[in-house]
Amino acid sequence: MIRVFKMPLEVAAFADSVRRQGKRLALVPTMGFLHDGHVSLMREGASRADMVAASIFVNPTQFGPNEDLSRYPRDMAGDLAKCERAGVSVVYAPEPAAVYPPGYQTYVDVTNASQGLCGAKRPGHFRGVATVVTKLLALFRPHVALFGEKDFQQLKVIEALNRDLDLGCDIVGMPIVREADGLAMSSRNAYLSADERKRALALSRGLLAAQALVRGGESEVEPLLAVIRRELQASDVREDYVEIVDAHTLRPISRIEPGVPSRALVAGFVGTTRLVDNMSV
Ligand code: PAF
Numbered sequence: 001m002i003r004v005f006k007m008p009l010e011v012a013a014f015a016d017s018v019r020r021q022g023k024r025l026a027l028v029p030t031m032g033f034l035h036d037g038h039v040s041l042m043r044e045g046a047s048r049a050d051m052v053a054a055s056i057f058v059n060p061t062q063f064g065p066n067e068d069l070s071r072y073p074r075d076m077a078g079d080l081a082k083c084e085r086a087g088v089s090v091v092y093a094p095e096p097a098a099v100y101p102p103g104y105q106t107y108v109d110v111t112n113a114s115q116g117l118c119g120a121k122r123p124g125h126f127r128g129v130a131t132v133v134t135k136l137l138a139l140f141r142p143h144v145a146l147f148g149e150k151d152f153q154q155l156k157v158i159e160a161l162n163r164d165l166d167l168g169c170d171i172v173g174m175p176i177v178r179e180a181d182g183l184a185m186s187s188r189n190a191y192l193s194a195d196e197r198k199r200a201l202a203l204s205r206g207l208l209a210a211q212a213l214v215r216g217g218e219s220e221v222e223p224l225l226a227v228i229r230r231e232l233q234a235s236d237v238r239e240d241y242v243e244i245v246d247a248h249t250l251r252p253i254s255r256i257e258p259g260v261p262s263r264a265l266v267a268g269f270v271g272t273t274r275l276v277d278n279m280s281v
Contacts, residue, residue, distance in 0.1 A: 002084045005092045008099075011139050014053075014090060019141065023050040027142035027169075029133060032056040032093075033073040033187035034082045037177040041146040042086035044174055048144050053090040054083050055136055060096055061107075062128030073190045092136075099135065108134045110164070113156040113250060117265060118276065121240050126157050133158050137167045144170040148177075150184050152265060152278045156250055176277070178204065184277045191273040199235040200270045206231030207279040210244075210264050214281045219256045224264060224281060232268050240267035240274060244281060256281060 005011050018025045026045030030038050038054075045052040056079055063069035076093065083091055107127050113119075114126035137145060145162075147155050155173045162171050177185045182204035183197070192200055206228035213224055221244045228242045245252050247261035256262050265278040 002080055002088060003090045004080065005090065006094055006098060008094070008139055011092050015140050015142075018051060024143045025049055025140065026052045027136065027140045027145045028052065028054040028088070029136050029145065029147070030054055030056055030079075031058045031072065031187065032079050033075055033190065034079045035177070035185045035187065035189075037148050037150065037174075037185040039082060039086045040177050041148060041174050042083065042088050044172065045144065045146050046087040048170075048172070049142075051090070052086075052088045053092065053140060053142070054088045055092040055094075057092070057094055057099065057132070059099070059128055059132040061100065061131055062125050064122055064124060067122070068188075068191075073187055092140075099132065107131045108161055108165075110157045110160045113153065113160045116250065116252075117153045117241060117243060117245075118151075118267060119153065121267065126154070129154055130157055130161050134161055134165065134167070137162065137169050142169055144172055146172045146174055149173045149278070150176045150186065150276065152263060153250060182208070184275075186275060188273055188275060192270060196270045196273065199237055200273075200275055202231045202235035202237045203266050203268060203275055203277040204279075206242075206266060207264050207277060207281075211279055211281050214256055221252075221254050221256065224256075228264065228266055232266070235270075238269040240269060242266045247280065 026049035028041045028045055042052055058072050060069055108130040109127050110130045119126050159171050162169050183200055209227045210224040224244055225242050232239050243252055244264050247263040262281055263278055264281045267276045
């Protein structure tokens with residue numbers, strides 16, 4: 001039977017007992033409304049540790065004032081069933097006041113990895129992500145924590161805070177899980193109407209077209225950006241950003257160099273829904 005904790009003290013006692021028993025613990029932090037991408041993280045966690053814990057918390061500090069905090073999709077009963085099926089034994093599902101009690105004043109800023117891309121378009125977003133993830137890693141003290149590569153910049157931010165704050169966790173990035181037609185799985189896909197769902201394919205189609213150009217020998221970045229933008233425009237997806245970056249530093253590049261991993265990242269609005277996707281190129 002899956003255990004659900006609401007308070008940090010319960011998690012701390014649980015984490016102590018896991019450590020005392022000499023067991024390895026995996027943590028999968030989530031905001032709930034789970035899909036197969038989350039399940040892949042949980043199953044990988046189960047293969048790397050003796051126990052898997054998940055958190056389900058729609059973290060208010062990572063939402064901007066005009067973003068979708070109040071309407072973010074939620075389904076606690078469905079999520080708990082999915083967690084149980086994926087081998088999770090403990091879920092931490094706190095209320096916001098348990099994470100940010102009155103008088104709360106400590107935030108984590110990851111300066112470099114939070115620059116540009118989503119960091120530039122969503123001011124304060126990564127401060128909220130870094131703060132909650134640091135709190136979760138400090139509370140659970142997991143041996144391994146798993147995150148999806150769909151939020152590629154977020155993964156870099158978390159790797160940096162884990163390194164810089166000596167948290168000693170093994171941070172694992174897992175490949176994007178896609179629907180059969182290529183759409184990257186995301187809890188926010190639930191917002192899309194049938195027509196928007198079709199138009200949303202422009203993100204993955206553009207990235208695949210860029211990947212195909214590189215495989216065909218293109219090494220200049222401009223034509224890659226152009227082919228992605230063409231797909232967005234053809235489907236009436238409003239670009240938030242399209243960039244090709246060095247996959248380690250996230251700095252924009254102008255040429256793909258052999259042996260240097262690079263990543264194409266895109267964010268766009270389909271109607272009012274903002275979606276992100278990325279692929280290695
Ligand atoms: O990727 C997410 O779901 C969230 O940003 C995370 C990492 C759980 C922090 O709230």
